[in-house]
Amino acid sequence: MSALSQAKRIVIKLGTGVLTSGIGELDTARIETLCQQVNMLREQGIEVILVSSGAVGLGMGKLGLNKRPRDMANLQACASVGQSILINTWQKGFDPHGITVAQILLTREDLRAKHRHNAVFNTVERLLAHGTVPIVNENDTVSAVEIKFGDNDTLSALVASVVNADLLFILSNIPGLIDMQGSGEVVERIEKITPEIEAMAQGTNTETSVGGMISKLSAAKIAHRAGCGVIIGSGKENKLFEQLLEGKSAGTYFVPSTQPVKSHKRWIAIQDHTFGNVHIDAGATEAIVKRGKSLLAAGIVKVEGDFHAGDVVRICAPDGLPIAQGIIHTDAAEVSEYSDPAPVIHRDHLVLL
Template identity: 40%
Template sequence: MLSMASPRSAIRDAHRVVVKIGSSSITAPQGGIDSYRLQALSTVLAKRCLAGGQMLLVSSGAIAAGMTPLGLTRRPKDLATQQAAASAGQGNLMAAYTTAFHLHGLTVGQVLLTADDTHRRSHYVNASRTLERLLELEVVPIINENDTVATEEIRFGDNDRLAALVAQLIKADALVLLSDVDGLYTGHPREPDSERIGVVSSPEQIADVHITAPGSKVGSGGMVTKVAAAQMCATEGIPVVLTSADQAAQALAGEDVGTLFEPTGSPKNARRRWLAHATHVNGRLILDRGAVEAVVKRQTSLLPVGVTRIEGVFHAGDTVDLCDPQGEVVARGLVGYDSDELGGLVGRRLDTDRMNHARARGSGVRTVIRRDDLVVL
């Protein structure tokens, strides 16, 4: 009898891998870079590169690295001081990575992104091209959020989401999320009866799990953001391992460490992938049951007659969520109307006189969202 391949073989055999490392795994508790741990991680990734793989590292740590130079003992909470710490720490962080990878004969390249770079379609495409070119040149991209200039309104909020977006952006074969926790547990990791969850095959499997993790003085993320990022990639057909930085080598080798999130969906095309995960949502449209059926099952364009309520303020071309009568998000798309204009059309059919008048003006009859500008979630 032939043995079935291990579900973790997809991680072991992955050619293009995105690895995310949290601040607490490469910096000291009171701030500053932990050179030993950063070098250990770099060595693991370098070995994979030298064996023919492609590695992209999404690294937190700029703010934590800047705490010591600025005399701070705790991660700052206000945005201005965070930006100042990132400015002081980003150079130190890249210098450390440059030195660490150079020991293995590898070159690194810094890539700083803001959420705006993924929300805007042109920026999204350009970021993809830049990362692809770096990989062609056998450079290891070191990616971080541009904390120095990002504002509260356009921040990713944590690098777990950034890592998931990067994995989708460059069609990675796998994502590895590293932190100071060695996996997802059935309860708090410190509770004696908590057990590590080895494999997650569907969101329903962990629906009743209380997702939590010990806090960090230097990090901004948590287990909630890691699970959300893992599930985001799983829906796009990308396997994800969540484990501790100390188990990075074992995770990449496909060993039974941490928690593996198996793929639950298939990759979308680039435009639909961008719509589903990278755009900023500006409002919500509540649909009746008939419109939900048409949009989700038949994948038709959305007409005004199917909209029962609008929420939020948006403009034509903005991204909005489409919700069923209970408020659950079922799809997402680029709306063809301003919210003020659409408010007067909610629930109305486009009668013959209106259609003829629109044609006479040469403007055509606009749908609320065209099928090509819509993705089912």
Template identity: 40%
Template sequence: MTGSASRKAVTEANRVVVKVGSSALTTAEDGLDRAKLDRLVDAIAGRVKQNVQVVLVSSGAIGAGISPLALPVRPRDLATQQAAASVGQLALAHAYAESFGRYSLTVGQVLLTSDDVARRAHYRNAQRTFSRLLALGAVPVVNENDTVATEEIRFGDNDRLAALVAHLVGADALVLLSDVDALYDGDPRHGATRKITEVSGAADLAGLDIGMSSSGLGTGGMVSKLSAARMAAAAGIPVLLASSGDAERALSAADVGTAFAAAGSRLTARRFWLGYAAGATGRLHLDDGAVAAVVRRRRSLLAAGVTGIDGDFVAGDVVDLVDPEQRVVARGVVGFDAGELPDLIGRSSHQIPADLRREVVHADDLVPLTP
């Protein structure tokens, strides 16, 4: 496999976020698989011993709690999932502490809910915690706080969490490990498919039929991995998607899996938070002209380009900007209350009272999103 700038970035990274899925650590019959976990730790410790800082985003808490609680299958109801997580998270953290201890490495557990990154103050607090852990030489082990997370405050899957953490800690690369060895142009379970080794932009992903491949132990499939990879790459972070069985090669030579090139310059922490982490409280519907101005020309959104609104928001809230096909094309900080906009939308500036002649969303507070 030929090298690329993305793969070189992984091998030369000084700070790496590694995400591993539930199926790579647990089994339905026996829960936590210590042999698999130890092999993962071996690979990570190899990079840490090269003075590379590694943050591990690990699924597996619910899976690790299935066997101790004598549950026949992965629970579907939230209360039992939370109970399994409370038992499994302890087992998982203990296993990581023991395994990294073989290399005299200390681990620090960081449990997050989406609320911790959706709120700007919490986001900055999390940044400080990670920064201090890494400065002290610890390996942060991150998971969603499944014990208390509700449907309203869940990340949805740890792939998205890993992409958010990668930017939050200022990582030089993101490595997504699971039971899937690469990105394919179709579901590899359903006939002949072609492995995609390099993704340099959106054109490389056109027409893909992405299946929801997973073992049943995790919540994410290829759709979530692709979404996370694109999120991180769009924010300036190169990504490698590979099999957990290839963890050592992924973290050393980076000559396996699918590499995603970083697109453009890295977003600032505030703009990344605004585009991908903050919770949106409403929607602004844009006409085609406004979409072109906002997304392609990076202009401010004016009232003339707004065709409708959804939600109950106030000035200063984050809102989604959607095109005529209802696709979210940008996010931004709105300059008006929801109650003020109905009388302004669709009107040119000269038709609006002087005291209301301002941008609906200013360009400085607006982040176009990758389609």
């Protein structure tokens, strides 16, 4: 049985190259086909959330720009112009199927703040209960450097984690991860993202897109940690979802973790901004990684950063590499004097990386 046929909730990320036929030109025929595909999935009982690129590219066309702007103000202007065109086009594509779309625009800060993270989850739950298709994009018009996701591959993986999706599709103009150093064919299945797998990735130089296979592998890592499978494939393939439902191979399938992050730890798992580092000894490392224990003060060798109780910090092994992150129960200045028998970071508030 295929991963898609077993899925109850999926996230589909669609790249600019899939949705446009040139700068500022939406491929309406492609969008209509994708809407048909989403409707088919919904008839199979699968809930669908879309992460749609394209706003900046559409804005570029409307503003007469041939190259993606480098300055933030022009990027935000393009996004502001293009976003309304994008969401209206999606609604027109779903109208024949009687489906209503809902626009959700996010910044990185919306997922860093726990109460806003929870609000996103609750909103999506309610929208799906009403039978709508949520369409997510980065809120580029207000995003500054420090609150940007960087690319919609990353955004889609974070969304998949937040909404507890079973499967994430990252669809672009490429058919999957290609083994450029070996067979030259698409790698059909990946159990673990190793350095050898990462070496296959390449970036992109198109005028409307950002990222490339490097960002897609990074997104796959995030989704994997949350227990979400990932399929990187071609958004130009009209029968992609039918093939997968029939158990056929299409694209590259990244197997999800067999020990996914529990729902109450998902917010911790997706935090890319931590407030400091806690370096631990070999004994504490083994206890956390192999025996599933909490972090006790006795295992801490040194701390870095000016963090406070309740902050998310990164836990580093003796070689300096991060192995986990979690919510610490004391301030940085008080770690060396911590005498409470309770853990410094409890296992319930700790996520392995």
